[in-house]
Amino acid sequence: MNGHDNASKENGHSNGEHFVVDPLNYDDIVRVAQTIESLLTINEKPTVGIICGSGLGDLADRVTEAQIVPYSQIPGFPKTSVIGHKGNLVFGKLRGKSVICLQGRFHPYEHAMNLALCSMPVRIMHLLGVKTLIVSNAAGGINEKFQYGDLMLLKDHIFLPALAGFSPLVGANDPRFGQRFVSVHDAYDIKLRKMALKIAEEQQIRVHEGIYVMSGGPQYESPAEVQLFKTVGADALGMSTCHEVTVARQCGIQVLGFSLITNIANLDADNSVEVSHEEVLETAKEASQRACAFVSEIIANI
Numbered sequence: 001m002n003g004h005d006n007a008s009k010e011n012g013h014s015n016g017e018h019f020v021v022d023p024l025n026y027d028d029i030v031r032v033a034q035t036i037e038s039l040l041t042i043n044e045k046p047t048v049g050i051i052c053g054s055g056l057g058d059l060a061d062r063v064t065e066a067q068i069v070p071y072s073q074i075p076g077f078p079k080t081s082v083i084g085h086k087g088n089l090v091f092g093k094l095r096g097k098s099v100i101c102l103q104g105r106f107h108p109y110e111h112a113m114n115l116a117l118c119s120m121p122v123r124i125m126h127l128l129g130v131k132t133l134i135v136s137n138a139a140g141g142i143n144e145k146f147q148y149g150d151l152m153l154l155k156d157h158i159f160l161p162a163l164a165g166f167s168p169l170v171g172a173n174d175p176r177f178g179q180r181f182v183s184v185h186d187a188y189d190i191k192l193r194k195m196a197l198k199i200a201e202e203q204q205i206r207v208h209e210g211i212y213v214m215s216g217g218p219q220y221e222s223p224a225e226v227q228l229f230k231t232v233g234a235d236a237l238g239m240s241t242c243h244e245v246t247v248a249r250q251c252g253i254q255v256l257g258f259s260l261i262t263n264i265a266n267l268d269a270d271n272s273v274e275v276s277h278e279e280v281l282e283t284a285k286e287a288s289q290r291a292c293a294f295v296s297e298i299i300a301n302i
C-alpha cells in the first residue's frame with residue numbers, strides 16, 4: 001500500500017457503504033459518477049463545470065432548478081476541510097446552460113499531496129458530460145499592477161508540485177482517462193479568454209491576463225519565494241487549480257481559469273505584512289458579486 005491508498009481511505013465518505021475509491025482506477029470513478037447520476041432527477045447532462053474557489057461560492061445561488069448533492073452523500077467522494085469552502089455539487093441551469101458547480105474543491109495539502117484524488121471531481125464531471133470547465137481561485141498578486149479585488153485570467157501556469165513529481169497523472173495510466181503524455185501548451189483556451197476579456201470591458205471591471213503559479217502550501221510563501229516566482233514570470237500565486245486543469249486537458253475538456261487577487265504577496269522581508277486566510281476570505285467576499293456577474297455572463301456566451 002502506498003500513501004495514496006491511505007489518503008483515499010481516510011478521505012472517502014463511507015455513507016454507511018464500504019467503498020474505497022482508487023482515483024487512478026477508471027472503474028471506481030465510473031462507479032462514483034453513476035452513484036451521483038442515480039441521485040439526480042435532472043434530465044439534461046451538464047455541459048459546463050465550474051470549480052468555485054473563494055469568491056465564486058455564491059455563484060451556485062444563481063443556479064435555477066438547482067439540485068444539491070452534498071459530498072457527504074457520495075460514497076467515495078473526498079471531504080473538504082477548508083473554512084470558506086462548502087462541500088456540495090450543485091446541478092441546474094445558469095444563463096440557459098446546464099451546469100454542475102463544485103462548491104468546495106480539494107487542495108493537495110489537505111490530502112497528503114494525493115493530486116489524483118484531488119482532481120477526481122474533474123474526471124467525474126467529464127463522465128457526466130462536461131465539455132467546458134471554469135476554474136477559479138483566490139491568489140496573491142505578484143505583478144505590481146495588480147490591486148486587491150482584481151481578477152486575472154490564467155493564460156498559462158507554473159505547476160510547481162508537478163515539476164517535483166506531484167502530478168495527478170503520475171502512477172498507473174488507464175487510457176480511458178486520456179493520453180499518458182498530456183500536452184498543456186494550450187491549457188487555457190484562447191477563444192474563451194478573448195471572450196472573457198471582452199465581457200470584462202463591457203462590465204468595466206479590472207481583469208488582467210497572467211501566469212499563475214501553484215505552490216504546495218498550506219503555509220503562505222516567504223518573500224524570497226515570491227521573488228523567485230516573480231523572476232520566473234509568475235503574476236499571481238495560489239495553492240490549487242493546476243492539478244484540476246491538467247486532468248481536464250487529459251480528458252479533452254476546454255478550460256477557462258481565473259484568479260481573484262485577495263492579497264498582495266510580499267516581495268521584501270524588510271517590508272512585509274502578515275498574510276492571513278481571514279484577509280483572503282474578506283477580499284473574496286467583497287469581490288464576490290462582481291466575480292459571479294462576470295462568470296455568469298461568460299457562461300451565457302459559451
Ligand code: HPA
Binds near residue numbers: 138139237262265275
Ligand atoms: N499565496 C498562496 N495562496 C493564496 C494566496 C497567497 O498569497 N492568497 C490566496 N491564496
